[in-house]
Amino acid sequence: MRKLASLAFERRIARLLAMDRAVARELLAAAWRRDNHRLMLRAVAFVLATTRVASRVMPGAIRERAIRGFMGRLLVRPMDDLSLPLAYAGHARTLDSPSGLLPS
């Protein structure tokens, strides 16, 4: 059950952010490793805040806090780690594989 929920969440993140699922999986795995206890609550809040109805029923400040609270932890990458933008730009399918530059 837990695994199914995890897969569904990974799929949702990938679709929402328009990123490859493998990249979403790696980002989530790293975030869980860093912040296992509080991330669950933040993830639930994020899911609620990014539903279609949230913008109509959820106060803006609370919604923003929920989105930033989760995304801030999802996108933590060292400054020298240049693989995430390159992966997001579609140069590579995972963060651990060489991301690669495109030819000039």
Added chain:
Amino acid sequence: MRRISADTVVIGSGFAGTLVARGLARAGQPVTILERGSFVPWQEQVRTRRWEREGPTTAHNHECDPDGRPWEWEYVYGVGGTSNAWSGNTPRLLPEDFELRSRYGIARDWPFSYEELEPHYAEAEAALGVAGLRSALPPHPFSPQDEALAPLLEPFIPMPQARPTVAVRGRPACSGAADCMYCPEDSRFTVLNGLFDVLSHPGVELLDETVAARLVTAGSRGRVAAVECIRASGERFAIDADRVVVAANAIESAGLLLRSGMDHGDAGRNLLDHRFADVVVHTDTPVGPGRGSSLTTGASYAYYSGAFRSERAGVLIYPRNPGAGLPAETMMRELVAGRRGAALRRAVLDDWERTLRLVLSPDELPNPASRITLSPRPDAFGLPLNRVEFSEPSEYQQRAIRHVVEDLPKRLAPLGVRDVSLVYPRGGSHSIGTLRMGTDPDAVVDPDGRHRQYENLFVAGGAVFPSLSPSHPTLTIAALALRLGASLAREGSASCVALEPGG
């Protein structure tokens, strides 16, 4: 204690130690290389994302001064040393970097000129397989970011680098993976892929997982008689040596001399490192990050050279072709605004496309208070840890960083600069100084790298630099090592034996 004997002992198997050994091996003179780390093949480094293998000898034996600011000192215990873990930039120093005192009244002059080192620079570029304007291998072409910057930040040239543009001696051309620290195709130079013929030469004996614990002196004329060593197993033994070349990094080399009682003059002092600054520039014009044939392909000398260096540091600037990090703030803002999926991605990547990431590499003034001393705390072998005291950046350097950050928007105005942000300082992992060369009484080694009190002791590596340049130090370390290797080969170890037997 078991004793063995050797002609020349080289301590450290990185760039400097192996290039010194190359000169000796080619002249038919036997060399024993000591390396405290293990042999970790490239494939294993890439698979495990580690350069070092854990073991009794590979616990790093330095500590930062507990009363000072912590600083990242990165170096590798492993066969090949830190050549396994570098990004590959190999600019030469400029002639003025050798004459800072006489031209600008700051720091120290080197005891020889650029012209004297020039032939060894060319030799080093060939040995490392450097691609650049002066090298046999053609330079990498400018990336789109370089093309945008070149007319605005002149002089702007291709960055010389040990990431080849064409296959060289078994190393393939750089594919632009932008993962240089663990080069996925073994293209960037390492000792393992570029100088393995030295390590496997029949005249070269490599003792890995072996700590050089202490240099033992003998005789009133000032000679090193032996190197006391500790194996990973804990076994202690001594190598009676005709000549010793200390070629670890500036922390390790200084620590070894200090714990051997060789603390005269400036030994241990004037530790330097590049304090890099990362500058992120948001522009109205797309600048094309994520494209190029290698991690870094262009370099600007716009803020490097000139009379201003009497007042503020010179700064080498180079763009990182992968660009800036993912603009997290933009992604969060757009999510809050209700953007999703492809529309969100377009907005984020559009922002990223208009973001430059530049690295600023400033020089720094030598400061005797930045130094290596011996800690009262011992390492696992009972040897004192190397304590690192590293001063805050000087006003000389900070002034230069402020100047560049203020001036860049004017120079880059045609790109429509929206804002400039700065992360400073960041460690450069270029330990320099601590056993400087010179002719004054406090210099530790002479212009040839020979210790000024011990006639058969030599130092190679960044430790001997009298000053720091804005340029990366590796090519200069290699050139000095080749120069020393040739000089030792000419001298021949037999002449040392004839002078006075060790022991």
